[in-house]
Amino acid sequence: xxxxxxxxxxxxxxxxxxxxxxxxxxxxxxxxxxxxxxxxxxxxxxxxxxxxxxxxxxxxxxxxxxxxxxxxxxxxxxxxxxxxxxxxxxxxxxxxxxxxxxxxxxxxxxxxxxxxxxxxxxxxxxxxxxxxxxxxxxxxxxxxxxxxxxxxxxxxxxxxxxxxxxxxxxxxxxxxxxxxxxxxxxxxxxxxxxxxxxxxxxxxxxxxxxxxxxxxxxxxxxxxxxxxxxxxxxxxxxxxxxxxxxxxxxxxxxxxxxxxxxxxxx
Amino acid sequence: xxxxxxxxxxxxxxxxxxxxxxxxxxxxxxxxxxxxxxxxxxxxxxxxxxxxxxxxxxxxxxxxxxxxxxxxxxxxxxxxxxxxxxxxxxxxxxxxxxxxxxxxxxxxxxxxxxxxxxxxxxxxxxxxxxxxxxxxxxxxxxxxxxxxxxxxxxxxxxxxxxxxxxxxxxxxxxxxxxxxxxxxxxxxxxxxxxxxxxxxxxxxxxxxxxxxxxxxxxxxxxxxxxxxxxxxxxxxxxxxxxxxxxxxxxxxxxxxx
Numbered sequence: 001x002x003x004x005x006x007x008x009x010x011x012x013x014x015x016x017x018x019x020x021x022x023x024x025x026x027x028x029x030x031x032x033x034x035x036x037x038x039x040x041x042x043x044x045x046x047x048x049x050x051x052x053x054x055x056x057x058x059x060x061x062x063x064x065x066x067x068x069x070x071x072x073x074x075x076x077x078x079x080x081x082x083x084x085x086x087x088x089x090x091x092x093x094x095x096x097x098x099x100x101x102x103x104x105x106x107x108x109x110x111x112x113x114x115x116x117x118x119x120x121x122x123x124x125x126x127x128x129x130x131x132x133x134x135x136x137x138x139x140x141x142x143x144x145x146x147x148x149x150x151x152x153x154x155x156x157x158x159x160x161x162x163x164x165x166x167x168x169x170x171x172x173x174x175x176x177x178x179x180x181x182x183x184x185x186x187x188x189x190x191x192x193x194x195x196x197x198x199x200x201x202x203x204x205x206x207x208x209x210x211x212x213x214x215x216x217x218x219x220x221x222x223x224x225x226x227x228x229x230x231x232x233x234x235x236x237x238x239x240x241x242x243x244x245x246x247x248x249x250x251x252x253x254x255x256x257x258x259x260x261x262x263x264x265x266x
Numbered sequence: 267x268x269x270x271x272x273x274x275x276x277x278x279x280x281x282x283x284x285x286x287x288x289x290x291x292x293x294x295x296x297x298x299x300x301x302x303x304x305x306x307x308x309x310x311x312x313x314x315x316x317x318x319x320x321x322x323x324x325x326x327x328x329x330x331x332x333x334x335x336x337x338x339x340x341x342x343x344x345x346x347x348x349x350x351x352x353x354x355x356x357x358x359x360x361x362x363x364x365x366x367x368x369x370x371x372x373x374x375x376x377x378x379x380x381x382x383x384x385x386x387x388x389x390x391x392x393x394x395x396x397x398x399x400x401x402x403x404x405x406x407x408x409x410x411x412x413x414x415x416x417x418x419x420x421x422x423x424x425x426x427x428x429x430x431x432x433x434x435x436x437x438x439x440x441x442x443x444x445x446x447x448x449x450x451x452x453x454x455x456x457x458x459x460x461x462x463x464x465x466x467x468x469x470x471x472x473x474x475x476x477x478x479x480x481x482x483x484x485x486x487x488x489x490x491x492x493x494x495x496x497x498x499x500x501x502x503x504x505x506x507x508x509x510x511x512x513x514x515x516x517x518x519x520x521x522x523x
Contacts, residue, residue: 023488024498026348027477197442235485238476255472258437
């Protein structure tokens with residue numbers, strides 16, 4: 001009997017130690033320039049190149065989320081698009097803009113993965129830069145210097161930045177986007193909290209549609225035909241679903257509780 | 267004999283607790299890490315780049331700061347991480363008015379700034395720096411471990427009035443005072459009682475949620491005492507700054523002395 005119990009203790013200790021890789025600790029937050037940074041490595045390293053480093057902060061300052069994630073068709077999860085060099089050469093994905101022809105803010109957008117870039121590795125390294133010390137054209141702190149500050153994420157209040165006209169994200173891509181008459185923007189509404197004492201969420205369509213249009217969220221993330229038809233919980237959001245699709249990766253993160261939970265408790 | 271395992275665990279556990287001389291393997295399992303002196307509990311030496319630059323590490327005292335500011339101010343508003351040396355504090359950042367140098371803190375007005383004569387007030391490499399001031403707290407309500415001070419009571423009695431925000435005012439609407447009891451993993455251990463109320467006086471929701479604890483009961487994985495001793499879950503704070511886990515009864519009120 002005694003032997004059994006010591007054996008049990010031993011097993012518990014071993015299991016205890018092996019399981020002791022941390023949950024239950026505070027996650028280290030990325031630095032402001034690194035928030036929303038995506039490393040894409042579907043085929044890069046296999047092809048002898050560094051993985052691609054994609055900065056959301058730079059792109060979102062120039063284009064809406066909708067443009068890339070709806071019109072151009074990028075998936076919402078890093079690596080899920082499976083971008084190939086030939087796709088870019090053929091004008092899909094990155095190549096939809098990075099084609100050496102498009103003009104954005106008086107600059108020609110450099111072309112990605114073209115035969116021309118292939119001869120100059122420095123051209124490849126503009127994107128294939130993971131682990132390399134590549135000097136980029138836009139430097140975060142300089143670029144965002146005048147933007148209103150926010151907490152967490154990029155340390156920028158993007159909503160305000162747009163409202164003050166400091167960024168004017170483009171929502172139409174010649175040859176790819178198709179203009180449709182826009183729908184009436186729905187009114188703000190409250191999402192009831194399930195916990196007593198927890199303020200309700202005020203959701204604003206208006207704030208979202210500037211960046212997301214309708215199609216980024218509906219119908220895949222939220223069915224959206226009728227309020228209440230998509231059932232979700234904060235736990236699922238924390239797992240990266242529903243609001244958490246964007247609000248833990250690119251848009252202000254979920255630890256900013258009171259940015260959504262703002263309706264006074266009645 | 268599966269029906270007996272719970273019983274065996276209980277017997278073994280109490281055996282270990284009562285014997286007082288646990289074998290080495292249990293020592294890892296149950297022994298609490300040694301506590302520093304009361305005046306040094308919660309003091310941290312910050313050396314991310316100091317020594318590399320031939321400057322003494324920074325001695326930071328939680329008990330000094332928590333008298334004046336709640337945890338929330340630094341660990342939420344000022345974005346200090348919860349683990350020493352993981353926040354990229356630099357002299358430049360401080361001088362720009364971030365981290366320690368934030369306006370209303372060590373900005374040269376409210377508290378000493380970052381000019382020459384003050385370097386050694388932080389960069390002294392001495393974990394017990396400022397010890398002499400600790401005796402000023404001798405009339406504070408007592409507790410058995412940590413700083414030997416019951417900070418919750420000190421706050422309730424108004425002996426300290428820490429500022430709860432600098433620029434980001436917490437919502438008055440969050441009056442979250444839900445408490446609950448947590449079943450112990452081991453049979454024979456009385457339940458732990460958790461209350462949000464004393465916590466939200468110091469903390470913001472996001473200090474604990476969702477990184478450390480999920481928000482739904484029983485969905486936090488591996489939430490176990492052994493993990494806490496390892497500095498996870500409650501142990502993130504209650505092994506470092508808040509009263510340490512040695513104070514069993516404070517959470518498990520049914521525990522015998």
